[in-house]
Amino acid sequence: MPKYFHPDVQDNGLNEAKNNANQLHLIKNYAQGDSYATVLANSLANAATVSGDYPLTNQGTLGRQITSPLKSPASTASSIASDDLHIALLDTVGSRVLMVTDETSDQVITSPNVVNFPAINFKMNQPV
Numbered sequence: 001m002p003k004y005f006h007p008d009v010q011d012n013g014l015n016e017a018k019n020n021a022n023q024l025h026l027i028k029n030y031a032q033g034d035s036y037a038t039v040l041a042n043s044l045a046n047a048a049t050v051s052g053d054y055p056l057t058n059q060g061t062l063g064r065q066i067t068s069p070l071k072s073p074a075s076t077a078s079s080i081a082s083d084d085l086h087i088a089l090l091d092t093v094g095s096r097v098l099m100v101t102d103e104t105s106d107q108v109i110t111s112p113n114v115v116n117f118p119a120i121n122f123k124m125n126q127p128v
Contacts, residue, residue, distance in 0.1 A: 001084070002032035004100040005122075014066045014124055017098045018054040021089040023047065024071055026103065026115050028083040036095045039088055044079055045115040047071035049089075063125040071117040079109040087120060 009016045025046045027039055034042075053069035068089065079085065085103035090096065099122050109115060 001102045002030060002086075002100070003102060004030075004032055004097065006096055006098045008096070009098055014056055014064055014122065017089055017122065018056055018066050019051050020091040020094065020096070021051075021054060021098050022049055023090040023092055024049050024068060024117055025088045025090055026075070026109070026117070027086050027088050027100075028079050030084070030086040030088070030100055034097070036090070036097055039090065039097050039100075044077045044085070044109045044111075045073050045075040045117075046090075047073040047117060059123065061126060063123055065121045065123040068117065068120045068122070070119055072114050073117075074112045075109050075115050076111060077109070078111045081106075081108055083108075085109075087117065089122075 023046050025043045027042045054066045056066050085106050086100050087103050089099040
């Protein structure tokens with residue numbers, strides 16, 4: 001269940017992901033800090049995105065968030081029941097994994113079935 005923000009996202013905020021994420025991937029068996037190449041090799045489905053797909057919103061005293069877009073691409077690979085699934089935002093121009101979060105259903109994916117990416121909120125909370 002590891003989650004990840006690239007150091008550039010940590011340094012520059014959510015706009016770094018909003019402005020540079022151009023692919024959304026469903027991946028299997030993510031380990032924190034996996035390389036870009038490893039994430040691509042473990043991709044089960046992906047969809048192209050643009051900056052406008054990621055609304056940036058103010059959460060008041062809770063901080064800021066961007067929301068990933070709803071997408072429904074066909075899967076390009078299959079998973080098995082023991083795979084731990086995650087959703088990743090990638091910058092393919094800079095070969096960076098920008099953000100990763102857990103996909104909670106971990107259902108088996110069979111290629112070439114359609115995968116439905118939900119809207120996911122990536123948050124940067126106010127310090128406590």
